[in-house]
Amino acid sequence: MTSKQPVRTAPVPPSPAAGEGPPRAHDAGVSRVGGHPVLDFANTVAWRLDPARAVARVRGAEAWTRWGVAVGLLTVEGAEASSGAADSAPAETSADAPAETAPTETAHAETSATALQDLRAVLWPVLDALVEGEEPPAAAWEALRRDLVRAREDADLLPGFPLRWRPRADGLDGLRHTLALRAEDLLGGDELARVRRCEGPGCGWFFLDRSRGGTRRWCSSGDCGNRDRARRHYARTRQRG
Numbered sequence: 001m002t003s004k005q006p007v008r009t010a011p012v013p014p015s016p017a018a019g020e021g022p023p024r025a026h027d028a029g030v031s032r033v034g035g036h037p038v039l040d041f042a043n044t045v046a047w048r049l050d051p052a053r054a055v056a057r058v059r060g061a062e063a064w065t066r067w068g069v070a071v072g073l074l075t076v077e078g079a080e081a082s083s084g085a086a087d088s089a090p091a092e093t094s095a096d097a098p099a100e101t102a103p104t105e106t107a108h109a110e111t112s113a114t115a116l117q118d119l120r121a122v123l124w125p126v127l128d129a130l131v132e133g134e135e136p137p138a139a140a141w142e143a144l145r146r147d148l149v150r151a152r153e154d155a156d157l158l159p160g161f162p163l164r165w166r167p168r169a170d171g172l173d174g175l176r177h178t179l180a181l182r183a184e185d186l187l188g189g190d191e192l193a194r195v196r197r198c199e200g201p202g203c204g205w206f207f208l209d210r211s212r213g214g215t216r217r218w219c220s221s222g223d224c225g226n227r228d229r230a231r232r233h234y235a236r237t238r239q240r241g
Ligand SMILES: [Zn+2]
Pocket: 198, 199, 200, 203, 204, 205, 218, 219, 220, 223, 224
């Protein structure tokens, strides 16, 4: 075995594979269709609005660490400092490797991963209310308030302008606080009006609509958009036949 490999699992490229059109977004481990890290975070469950198909794309401390690095919110160093959740090698193959992670650290990392998933579950009803033009549900709003206060409490106010908070915590706790602060930016900023939810039945993914006319309907034209075209084609052929 060589020396310890940092978390460099390949980040998902934002551009489509050559020749083949865009990759099918729902099949990818890490989707970037949201165009904002908070929306990509919310999109880590595919088919969120279809209980029969819903599938968590990111689960557990290791996977969240890789996700944080892939979306650029965690540095490799910060990820390593967190928890030992950084080592991406499967446990079975590293029986001869030195133990790098104390059990309590692993337990802490898994608790932090669960807290991340709790934040995600708070953001879903808030974002749903936003795109539906409704008031956010009181319980989710209060949970969001607590997450924001906690994130600020644990952050340094960087000296200088423009004013910025930087979470003190490393690893997944820092990732959670970063996401909370970014959520505050998103929900209180100019891009708020561009947040959309994919119209694909059951999809539930969010994205920033940066199209000029504000007419984007799909998380991915190669995925939910394609399915819609197929549905309409099927309906047309049935009408004719
Ligand atoms: Zn979709």
